[in-house]
Amino acid sequence: MSGQNEHKTMTLKLIVWRQNGKNGPGRFETYTAREITEHHSFLEMLDVVNEDLIKEGKEPIIFDHDCREGICGVCSQVINGVPHGGQERTTVCQLHMRKFKDGDTIYIEPWRARAFPILKDLMVDRSALDTIIQAGGYTSAHTGGAPDANAIPIPKPDAEYSMDAAECIGCGACVAACPNGAAMLFTGAKVAQLAVLPQGKVEAKERARAMIKAMQECGFGNCTNHYECQAACPKGIHVKFIARLNREYIRALIG
Amino acid sequence: MEILTNTVGRKVLMAVTGLFMLFFVIVHLLGNSTIFVGPSALNTYAEKLHSLGPLVWAFRAFMLAMLGVHVLFGVLLTLENWAANPGKYAVNRKLKANFSSETMIWTGALLFAFLVYHLLQFTLRVTPDIIPEAVAKRPGDVYAMVVGSFRHTAISLIYVGAMVVLFLHLKHGIQSFFQSLGWSNDRTLPRFETIGNVLSALFLLGYSAIPILILVGFLTR
């Protein structure tokens, strides 16, 4: 009841991108987030703002979210100029308001890339990433009984490498961060996680080719090695996987 | 040919053509450095080069082709990238990209302009600072020609400026080359970045030393 820390709340100024539909012109709107504690996650803070908007009879801010625990890769907001807000290895949903101060102004924008059309407000269509996966991000296998887990021995370093690449949650922050709107970090991770394993090696060449082709057809840009993607990636995916993708492609080219 | 349309294929072509131009930048600096040994060293070097005749022309044609491919895909790449990222953020905070990486097309364009000027000056010898009679009298005296031109402050400044531009292009370009060819990983990438920084700084110092030293009065006959 007395001046405990937990009762301290923040008031924040939000400048949020609002856009009615795919083609609708967008604009920034300013909102005030009241009664925010340091324990609120960033999305919970937006929930509070949306509650207020609904009470006032206004349209709530539309944003993508699902698991809210950093694994589904659906939350997607550029906060103060950095996808996911710039806290290392943290998705928007795992970002907490203790990172902000009372009175802060926060810009919230959607992922921006030609391949990610805005659907509404902060929500974009990221199905282009699925298209890339459909082009080759799998291994072909006969159905039947599950094989024994140890039937194919895989060296520890290869398993680790593959798992590092497989950490990618497909959020698209790499694309949003890229000055060229390229999806090379995502595609690189998806190609690399399979290319290093015996099951994936079989189709490695066709996979690299097909996924790069799909990536281009979806309207993503070309990589110019800024490495902005790695810096923004909430899973710390390394650009060495882009080098791997390049290597896989060169290997496919020379036969 | 798939390599011509594939985004990675194009980057490979840019990297390979960039590498040949990089080799040229190294060899050219070594050749030019004979100026520090003295007039006869530079003139002998120039004479040797010219005596190679058709080989020189074959080499020039090859370098021109490298430049052509590099510029073509550099421009295409950049135009596509501008189209792929139309909406700019209201707030744009960069975590890793830097001035050098973000200005490749502009440093490239400036290098191209400089190259044209440089060839008009010392290869075709048609810029106003070149005195035709002097050159006609002693066409092999490259030293006198170079010193004569770099005595002009403006010309020396253009050259030093161009070398700053080359520094910026290669500071990003050299490490980018290793990445484009798929040779880098988490261990080697920082090293390639260091190599790029050191090499491009060496080019800046080495090349700029010639006009600067001439301008301040060293390296005269």
Ligand code: HEM
């Ligand atoms: C002295 C001449 C030049 C040298 C030594 C050189 C060298 C390089 C190198 C090593 C790269 C990295 C390639 C890669 O990403 O793998 C590069 C990239 C690039 N260069 Fe050049 N270049 C030169 C001239 C030019 C010119 C005249 C242009 C004009 C348009 C240009 C435009 C570009 C562009 C747009 C890139 C792409 C940037 C990137 O992908 O990182 N360059 N250059």
Ligand code: SF4
């Ligand atoms: S590489 Fe990182 S930023 Fe890109 S989609 Fe995967 S998790 Fe997201």
Ligand code: FES
């Ligand atoms: S909501 Fe699932 S990762 Fe953020």
